[in-house]
Amino acid sequence: MEARSDVHVRVEGRVGRITLTRPQALNAVNQPIVDAMTEALLGWQDDDAVSLVLVDAEGEKAFSAGGDLAFVYRHGKAGDIATPNRFWRDEYRLNALISRYQKPYVAIMDGIVMGGGVGISAHGSHRVVTDNSMVAMPECAVGLVTDVGGSWLLHQAPGHMGAYLGLTGARMKGEDAIHAGFADIYVHRARLDDLKAALVEAGDVSALDRFAEAPPPSTLAAQQQETDRIFSVPTLAAILERLRAEDSEWARKSLDSIEKGSPLSALMILAGIRDATSMEVALRNEYRFVSRVLEHGDFLEGIRAIVIDKDRKPVWRHQNIASVPADLVAMMQSPAEGGDLDLLKWEQ
Numbered sequence: 299m300e301a302r303s304d305v306h307v308r309v310e311g312r313v314g315r316i317t318l319t320r321p322q323a324l325n326a327v328n329q330p331i332v333d334a335m336t337e338a339l340l341g342w343q344d345d346d347a348v349s350l351v352l353v354d355a356e357g358e359k360a361f362s363a364g365g366d367l368a369f370v371y372r373h374g375k376a377g378d379i380a381t382p383n384r385f386w387r388d389e390y391r392l393n394a395l396i397s398r399y400q401k402p403y404v405a406i407m408d409g410i411v412m413g414g415g416v417g418i419s420a421h422g423s424h425r426v427v428t429d430n431s432m433v434a435m436p437e438c439a440v441g442l443v444t445d446v447g448g449s450w451l452l453h454q455a456p457g458h459m460g461a462y463l464g465l466t467g468a469r470m471k472g473e474d475a476i477h478a479g480f481a482d483i484y485v486h487r488a489r490l491d492d493l494k495a496a497l498v499e500a501g502d503v504s505a506l507d508r509f510a511e512a513p514p515p516s517t518l519a520a521q522q523q524e525t526d527r528i529f530s531v532p533t534l535a536a537i538l539e540r541l542r543a544e545d546s547e548w549a550r551k552s553l554d555s556i557e558k559g560s561p562l563s564a565l566m567i568l569a570g571i572r573d574a575t576s577m578e579v580a581l582r583n584e585y586r587f588v589s590r591v592l593e594h595g596d597f598l599e600g601i602r603a604i605v606i607d608k609d610r611k612p613v614w615r616h617q618n619i620a621s622v623p624a625d626l627v628a629m630m631q632s633p634a635e636g637g638d639l640d641l642l643k644w645e646q
Contacts, residue, residue: 303330307338312348314351314352318353323366326365327414329388343400352498359410361411362411362419363411363413391643404506407480408431411475413435417447425482426483427480428490435452438555438567439600439604443563443588447580447584456479457522462528466551471517473513473516474517474519477522496509527540535620560614594630595615599612
């Protein structure tokens, strides 16, 4: 296969290789990347000449810092809801395809891995992080929800760590990502080129065993008991109340992060994580929200404040969680207009 401007897809030996090639945009996931990855994965799944898939990215800063928010903003401001919704549908189907892929899927999660970057890496069978990894799901800060199947990953995190990570957008080092269930294998960045070469030479994931290292102690693991105590309560209001009652820097930072985010998004994130009993349910519920967020949510304002104007002073539609109407929450959770997401479209 030929290289495309945003992604390079090819076969080397018995390895299907996908490399994101948008380092200037921190390898933000866009429609061409989604289309190329989907085409490649569908083509390789029944190809006996391909024994595994290896996904990485150009540049030293990021595997992928998320979805292409500027693209969504342009279309949303122009009143075009259909184009972003098509992107989300296709992206989520790709995430589902990766999660159930029948061949080993090795993702090199080096550098920044957020949002959409998590969706094309952390659902794979073999997830490699490094001493340079920074993994996060910071959607609440921009008025979205933990999507790309992120609510399923967070649902499976130990104890109530998923609620903490989803609501605060806390950043995880490589060892933290392993503790939270977002990754499996720790390798120092300096050894990545040799690791990739070994995978191509062997055509077998057993080559990973020669490079896997014991990760450093996880800060998240050390905070697990405290996290569970605070984030286990039934409602978001109760979580905030417990954080306010704490006298620790961790609690103050957590409270500040949640209160700076969109109140609507925070409510929906907590509900989404707790309801995500499977990857399919997670993606269905996430799409229900995102398909309406440009008209009824805070996403455009969040992108404006964080990405476009960069003033970091979003003006949310609702001042706090108590002022978010119950009927709005119900609408954002109801079946998507035109029908819920069909995750099997690519297989039809």
